[in-house]
Amino acid sequence: MSDRNNKVPFDEDNYTHNINRNNExxxxxxxxxxxxxxAAGVFAVSTLPWGAVAAKELMGLxxxxxxxxxxxxxxxxxxxxxxxxxxxxxxxxxxxIRLSENKYVAYQNACTxxxxxxxxxxxxxxxICPCHHGKFDASxxxxxxxxxxxxxxxxxxxxxxxxxxxxxxxxxxx
Amino acid sequence: xxxSYVGVILLAAILMMNIVFTQLVVHQYYYENYGVxxxxxxxxxxxxxxxxxxxxxxxxxGGSKGYEERNLS
Ligand code: FES
Numbered sequence: 001m002s003d004r005n006n007k008v009p010f011d012e013d014n015y016t017h018n019i020n021r022n023n024e025x026x027x028x029x030x031x032x033x034x035x036x037x038x039a040a041g042v043f044a045v046s047t048l049p050w051g052a053v054a055a056k057e058l059m060g061l062x063x064x065x066x067x068x069x070x071x072x073x074x075x076x077x078x079x080x081x082x083x084x085x086x087x088x089x090x091x092x093x094x095x096x097i098r099l100s101e102n103k104y105v106a107y108q109n110a111c112t113x114x115x116x117x118x119x120x121x122x123x124x125x126x127x128i129c130p131c132h133h134g135k136f137d138a139s140x141x142x143x144x145x146x147x148x149x150x151x152x153x154x155x156x157x158x159x160x161x162x163x164x165x166x167x168x169x170x171x172x173x174x
Numbered sequence: 175x176x177x178s179y180v181g182v183i184l185l186a187a188i189l190m191m192n193i194v195f196t197q198l199v200v201h202q203y204y205y206e207n208y209g210v211x212x213x214x215x216x217x218x219x220x221x222x223x224x225x226x227x228x229x230x231x232x233x234x235x236g237g238s239k240g241y242e243e244r245n246l247s
Binding site for chain 2: 037051112
């Protein structure tokens with residue numbers, strides 16, 4: 001053991017001389033495939049939360065009735081006016097529009113394109129998203145122009161004793 | 175130098191399906207078709223073991239051998 005390294009040339013059995021670092025960082029076919037498989041894993045993991053929330057919703061936990069929430073008094077909302085409110089939670093901004101004497105519509109006003117707030121333009125009788133000029137039909141919430149493809153989620157409103165209440169979020173009738 | 179592109183092509187196809195399924199999951203979720211959402215999410219998860227399987231099977235194919243393989247025999 002002790003005199004082995006003194007021989008010239010000594011036996012090269014120490015496994016250090018043959019480490020070949022050339023091309024170590026090159027992306028070869030195998031490395032590329034490893035990346036692809038890893039990316040598939042990332043995709044798999046990233047869809048899990050969506051699946052979990054969908055499952056929760058399927059089991060009926062998401063369809064609960066929210067407590068009725070007062071939006072405004074009837075006398076404060078003129079025909080053609082709109083009111084902003086928050087429903088069902090304070091992070092879900094929504095908009096109420098009085099289309100005619102007795103017709104109220106309300107929508108969650110996060111644009112279905114990229115969630116910018118949609119607002120009501122009285123002169124054009126349309127809901128407009130400022131971000132990419134998406135437009136929505138006020139009486140149905142359906143997208144009429146621009147990038148959005150899905151209708152705005154409607155909110156059911158109820159008028160009782162001259163007060164407007166938000167009752168629940170409507171499901172899509174798909 | 176023999177080449178084997180089968181694995182690469184298959185894995186690329188799987189990644190493509192991953193992208194498509196993810197897109198579908200998000201869209202169907204917002205359309206509130208939760209059953210369909212679950213289906214696509216499940217498919218997306220299933221694609222991962224398939225990708226791993228293909229990788230395991232294909233990694234040693236092809237002519238340009240990696241370091242470990244050159245030193246196997
Ligand atoms: S976010 Fe509304 S149109 Fe793009």
